[in-house]
Amino acid sequence: MPLLVKLLAQRIALGLLLLLLVSALIFWGTNILPGDVAQSILGQSATPEALANIREELGLNEPAISRYFDWLGGLVQGNLGTALTSGQDIASSLGSRLKNTLFLAFWAAVVAVPLAIFLGLLAVRYRERWPDKLISAVTLASISVPEFLIGYILMYFIGVKLGWAPTVSMIHDGMTLGQKLSSIALPVAVLTMVVLAHMMRMTRAAILNVMQSAYIETAELKGLSMFTIIWRHAFPNSIAPIVNVVMLNLAYLVVGVVVVEVVFTYPGMGQYLVDHVSKRDVPVVQACGLIFAAVYIGLNMVADIVSILANPRLRHPK
Amino acid sequence: MTRIPPAALFGLFFTGLYFFMAIFAPWIAPYTMTEVVGGVWEPWSADHWIGTDNIGRDLLSRMIYGGRTTIFIATAATILSFTMGSILGFTAAVIGGWIDQVLSRFVDLVMSIPTLIFALVVLSVMPVTLPILILVMGLLDSTRVYRLARAVAVDINVMDFVEAAKLRGEGRVWIIFREILPNALSPLVAEMGLRFIFAVLFVSTLSFLGLGVQPPNADWGGIVKENKDGIVYGIPAALVPAVAIATLAISVNLVADWVLNRTTSLKGGRG
Amino acid sequence: MSDNLVAVRDLKIGARVFPPGEKPHDIEIVHGVSFDLQKGKVLGLIGESGAGKSTIGLATMAYGRGGVEITGGEVWVNGREILNTSLRDLRKLRGTEVTYVSQSAAASFNPAKKIMDQVIEASVHAGKFSKKDAEARAVELFTKLGLPSPETIGDRYPHQVSGGQLQRCMTALALCPEPDLVVFDEPTTALDVTTQIDVLMAIKDAIRDTGVAALYITHDLAVVAQVSDEIMVLRMGDMVEHGTTDQIINAPVEDYTRDLVSVRSRVHEGKPPTDNPVLTIENVTARYKGTNFDVLHDVSMELHAGQTLAVVGESGSGKSTTARVMTGLLPAREGRIVFEDRTLSADLAGRSRDELREIQMIYQMADVAMNPRQTVGTIIGRPLEFYFGMRGAEKRKRIEELLDDIEMGSEFKDRYPAELSGGQKQRVCIARALAAKPKIIICDEVTSALDPLVAEDILRLLHNLQQRENVAYLFITHDLATVRAIADSIAVMYQGRVVRYGTKADVLSPPFDDYTDLLLSSVPEMRLGWLEEVVKHRKMESAGN
Helix, strand or coil: CHHHHHHHHHHHHHHHHHHHHHHHHHHCCCCCCCCCCCHHHHCCCHHHHHHHHHHHHHHCCHHHHHHHHHHHHHEEHHHHHEECCCCCCCCCCCHHHHHHHHHHHHHHHHHHHHHHHHHHHHHHCCCCCHHHHHHHHHHHHHHCCCHHHHHHHHHHHHHCCCCCCCCCCCCCCCCCHHHHHCHHHHHHHHHHHHHHHHHHHHHHHHHHHHHHHHHHHHHHCCCCCHHHHHHHHHHHHHHHHHHHHHHHHHHHHHHHHHHHHCCCCCHHHHHHHHHHHHHCCHHHHHHHHHHHHHHHHHHHHHHHHHHHHHHHHHHHCC | CCCHHHHHHHHHHHHHHHHHHCCCCHHHCCCCCHHHHCCCCCCCCCCCCCCCCCCCCCCHHHHHHHHHHHHHHHHHHHHHHHHHHHHHHHHHHHHHHHHHHHHHHHHHHHHHHHHCHHHHHHHHCCCHHHHHHHHHHHHHHHHHHHHHHCCCCHHHCCCCCHHHHHHHHCCCCHHHHCCCCCCCHHHHHHHHHHHHHHHHHHHHHHCCCCCCCCCCCCCCCHHHHHHHHHHHCCCCCHHHHHHHHHHHHHHHHHHHHHHHHHHHHHHHHCC | CCCCCEEEEEEEEEECCCCCCCCEEEEEEEEEEEEECCCCCCEEEEECCCCCCCCCCCCCCCCCCCCCEEEEEEEEECCCCCCCCCCHHHHHHHHCCCCECCHHHHCCCCCCCHHHHHHHHHHHHCCCCCCHHHHHHHHHHHHHHHCCCCCHHHHCCCCCCCCHHHHHHHCCCCCCHCCEEEEEEECCCCHHHHHHHHHHHHHHHHHHHHCCCCEEEEHHHHHHHHHCCEEEECCCCCEEEEEEEEHHHHHHHHHHHHHHHHHHHHCCCCCCCCCCEEEEEEEEEECCCCCCCCCEEEEEEEECCCEEEEECCCCCCHHHHHHHHHHHCCCCEEEEEECCCCCCCCCCCCCCHHHHHHHHEECCCHHHCCCCCCCCHHHHHHHHHHCCCCCCCHHHHHHHHHHCCCCCCCCHCCCCCCCCCHHHHHHHHHHHHCCHHHHHHHECCCCCCHHHHHHHEEEEEEEEHHHHHHCCCEEEEEEEEHHHCCCEEEEEECCEEEEEEEEEEHHCCCCCHHHHHHHHHCCCCCCCCHHHHHHHHHHHHHHCC
């Protein structure tokens, strides 16, 4: 197994390296771009004294490299800095919001993943017939509408006209799980719709790809039943591509969360990020950006690791 | 002449219509962008075909001008991302070596951050103006175009006919423009359609979040933001841009699909 | 029909085609073919691509690949008609009564499962053997097929054994359930000749020992002559001729069969080398970028005007790499390439336009050697423009002359490559090479992707053009029949070295070195009993050692 272990170690190391570089890129993006952070926070009409003060406060007078390493050092110890606008510790304000965001994303995944795989299989089963064509049409429609519009359409018809679900998704610790779930019903529905089409289409492609292999023909010519063929021959070879599809779409979902939280004024990290971008609160933006990127990189890494683990050539080297 | 399939015709018609309205907005729109001409959220009427908005401006006029902004930004960003992405992608594929390595690794890095998050990070320190928006969107999106252009060009670059051209002694310009480009065109054109749609959705999302086009100017995303409070009172004004964005995106998609099919069948022969 | 194992009557097979720019429509690809097969007999189905031979083979399992559908006729197996049988009953037939061996075992084995599990799957699934008995039988078959460590090879995964071994495993898979009929679909085509002979012998022995009947499908008449009792020749979905193997090989009736039999017998009288070689490769050593081992070791050879040097070897022998070094695509690490009296730059970039013009290349796959977006006229015209600055009427006239030279008319000028047949494409590539008026043309497996009759025409054309233009060919091939048909001198390559070099007469006459002997004796000959002779000869030799 040494080859396998080596590849996994390489992939994890690559993920960590990527994360480090991304932190540098985010820092660079908020510090070294043309324009002075202090100036953009205070606007063109700011007095020189105010500018000097804020520069001092942000430590802008130190060289960028040393500020970056200070920031990075803090990150490693779980210190995300303080928000400029409120003066609060970012880590403690983020904690509960991160939890809320993960709660929302988790339930969206629980609904979307099995549904997408099931519908993907259905599309393969009825390939080129109406269920497949319907799925293609829905995919086309859903990639053509931004998340926030799906949100408002559902809010308008289901929340307002039918009154089946609350239009604002407030949750707090005092609620039971049932109350929480009913509160996030609409955002979960939106997120599901956002990733479902993609995931369905990619699952369909992944399974079709396997089903067109010569070894599936061999299995057919062995006189095996369709079920046996799918279970014994197609399934073991489809795990890696399907996990890949799921991970890519979960990564996509993490981004979708940002917009959906704003639509339903949900107290999660996405809304927190957007609020502070408008307020030009750089330390908060950096921290949120890095956390979102870390989740995204992490999911992509899991997808690659599953591919490596599922590859028989790597599991059983010559 | 081959007959144009109905789906493509539908796509061409709506794409054409939206671009026409965008170009001739001042002549078509019944009112100006900013004048208040009625009450708040008036319903549809002869004067205001699709009603008025949250402070009583004519919604149709705002939609027409808003479409102009949306389409302008999306087109400009697409052109930028396309020129940058495909030139760099082709160059990396044909030259290879360290230039390819540096570019590709940098693109990998940028793509490991979700586009929206990266855009938000950058926009938190930049003044939000149209040129900055176009630049940020175009540059971020050019990474996607780069990947596709490079992948397509690498595939073509190892084909025997390109090797034959190299053996003949042809220069890089001939190889890129005469051997590779004609064969890379159909995937790239289809991608251009997708990139344009992505740009439309992206600028709409940014404006909706309040980080795109700034008031009193507005694009379709901005119009949603202005009118979103009406939703809870059962006023669907915010859904009007939804229809516009969706029909534009679907139309462009249908046209791109058609172009892709038409050019790939060309490749198969002109029999 | 009860005494026949298989009876096929007026079999018609259709397929749905998707021509670009047109609506999909159905065409007929097999037009009423009939044959019988008795228990324990082997019938060879032979024909060029598009003859419908694989399709007919699969029809004995009532199976249509892709969009292929059986549209008419009857297929009887073991006394029952199978075309109008339920899928349920077909499943009982497939994999136990009739089994299949495909051309590419590497693709036909599931990469995620052990070989043994796949070999015994059909027998166990159908309840024919218990798992234990099936495994015992598989080991017995592995032994019979000459696989190394037959007891344990089943525990390996498909990617852990070689291509030739996997092909034998596939034969074991087909024989394991004690079928009545095995369909072999080009089982040795993807293998090197020296491997092919082992697999062929293993298959032949296994057929004899188990008493199974077989349909043996191939495009290679010499191969099928070794294993079958009867041969049926097919062309474009029609039967041309059907007879005993002896009759088809020694007394063919139809013209088409006669052409197929004689196709590989063309012999070219070799000329002795001249005093001044036009190009010399001296002690060239080369390796690929980023690797740390040489793929060519100390390779030397000479090309003479108006003559052909054939470079022969199996895959991985370094023959194509030699061509890449010659053209400068892969710069040599050591050694020189001398053109007439000057040393050429090792790297393509360091050669002048005129030096590039003198060495032209023709590729194996003509369809990817031409830009699909350029017309034939543009493709042939570009070298004229690029090297000689020809324009307008002058260029047009020369293009027409060249099209004439390759025996195609000027009306092809405005066609695109996709509109040409395989042979026509290769002709256009020849014209493109000729347009540069080179002294040397490198032909890299130029006939291997073509059907034998088309290949023969291309060889004849190349030969005629050589007589007229006095051009030297470097002819890379793995096929010794092609070598006999065109070479003046031969270089035999093995593992990156030239193991034998000289005039054709010298290289092809004994005494041989071990590798050349193995290579030459492995090439199937179009006569009955050849396979047994070779195997017997080899056994005696190894006993003698």
